[in-house]
Amino acid sequence: MTREREPVPGMGLTTGALARRLGVSPTTLRSWDRRYGIGTATRTEGRHRRWSPRDVAVLEAMCRLTSAGVPPAEAARAARGGAGAPGPPARDPDGGADGGADGDGRSRAPGALPLGDVRQECRGLARAAVRLDAPAVDDLLTAAVARHGVVGAWQDVMMPVLHAVGRKWETSGDRYVEVEHLLSWHVSTALRRATRRVDPPPPRPEPVPPAAPGPVLLACVPGEQHTLALEALTAALSERGVPTRMFGAAVPPEALTTAVRRLGPTVVVLWAQARSTASTPLAAHVADTHWGARGARRRPLVVLGGTGWAGAAPAGLPRPGGLGEALELVSGPYRE
Template sequence: MSDGARWSAGAVARTLGISPTTLRTWDRRYGLGPRTREEGKHRRYDDIDVARLRRMLELTGQGVAPAAAATMARGGVGPVPEFHDLVSASDRLDAPRLTRLTTALVSALGVVEAWEAVLMPFLVELGERAEDRGGGIGVEHVATDAMLQALHRVGDPVENGRLPALLASAPEEQHTLPLVALAAALAERGCPSRNLGARVPPAALLSAVRLLSPSTVVLWAHDRAHARSVPLEEVAEVSAVLLGGSGWDGLPLPEGARRPVSLRDAVETVFIISGVPS
């Protein structure tokens, strides 16, 4: 410790037994860097900053997800919303509460953890209940809208250089929530993308791909009939192709086309292909 209880990044990393890269990542992703910064000087951590990082290490060592651990280490208060909280709000069609819960969940856990651990199982549960009981479309619409609002609040990083990812649904494909989740997960880690949304006609897709020349094009299709209409070969001539959804099952795919198995896999694949620092 030096300079009036101020720590250098190197000293903090050595003291806590973590790499400087991890320290920078926690600062960038979770806001666990120095709380005050002096212009023109090297960043310095004070004792409170170091205590937060030590708490982060303790929590992750106990198996707490990094995003949730960071929230707790920063002094976040209140319980993280759980699966049953979402189900309860959706059963009452309580759209405002469902939106608040979903936003809090994403904030506490991060997009990927919230999506894979809670939101996806929640959507599956709603679908199964609707099938068993009949109806339920209104509940699913309320839940989907809440998720869209929460995910759109994550942010929109500034583009710098080649666009890392262009996202689009197949022609006549109306499901867009998985693409919004991917855009939010990328944005959370500082990676920009553009989402063309639902029902993108082949000509419009090709025009956007040729105009923007993104590193990666992510295409979503839940239905095989919709997937067949996508001009995959032409897209693959310009960009790497990632395919999400069950609509691609059994279809011939361009050489090199990838099918991520999860949101986390899709995010990591975009980072690898685009070369954006993660």
């Protein structure tokens, strides 16, 4: 197998060099040329493509537009027009999209994620994630939070793509692990960026002030490493001005009860994504943890989050069905 040589100065980029620069595969470049007329007329004597600076500008615009969720045929027309590059009308003979989806919602392109019927923003995010285009992923996630808020961005943009990556990973062996890790890291970054500081209210001047609501304590149960859903709830609560304390993954039982006694939380959210980590006795123990002066003892409302708590929820331990429902339940005690 011969390695494609780097371009000679003045001759333009080779297909391999351009693919590495853009973060796409050479097959994608050839597909865009065949389908949409995004190509180059310059070839060497051996019939190898050479991509000029104008060709590169068109393809960079094409990548930006498809990452933003624009359908490839439309992106091709806009990219050619924006860069001033001539070319024939975009060809899309089978109605599909390279890295996108057919009219029936099923992808035909190698490496595309099984998204189904989702927002166009999801398709752009999926393309950027598969390309490992970290700046584009970050920009798209930030824009989604700004446009839809934390709950809308989580439910309508982040979750569909995360689930699609997970399904692809399960059916592809060890492939797409890097896509899942990169996407998860940037989702976490976007959620933490959206989490603002909320200070507790100052104490009232009465001799014996009424008990003010304590913060919401959020923690994964022992053995549970998945934190993204808790990070989403933390960010959504901060949007409503609710004070939180986020403890993250796999919090030991002793640390949970110690934190409850020290903080006096009004609500404790325990997250378990797998049945193997969910422990109803632990949840009941946390719910029965008291604090405060004798005669004015209090204990928290414990909310169970995640699919690990499948089945009927124990009495007094509510189990909301999603982020929106959890947000309403947990923020209830803090409404004036």
